[in-house]
Amino acid sequence: HRNLKRSSEVLFISPPAVSQNINKLREYFEDELFIKTTKGFDVTPFADSLFESVTPILEQLSVALDSHNQFDPAKLEGTITIE
Incomplete structure (x- = not known):
């Protein structure tokens, strides 16, 4: 991002x-x-x-992780409780 503030926002750190x-x-x-x-x-x-x-290695890792744990609310069984 070439910007410290924007980078911190993307990384969720200060x-x-x-x-x-x-x-x-x-x-x-x-x-x-x-x-x-x-x-x-x-x-x-x-x-x-x-x-x-x-970059290619990180992209492959991202695809592998995203395809493994995709959240599909239509397939959700059970109850979700928000407190």
């Missing part, structure tokens, strides 16, 4: 938590990963190649 995790990744990969610009953030060449490598 902006400081995103920042802390980015710092951990920077240390692990020994690369800046993201460079602050006037329009948000740009990625380093290493971060771009990492993104290209892991």
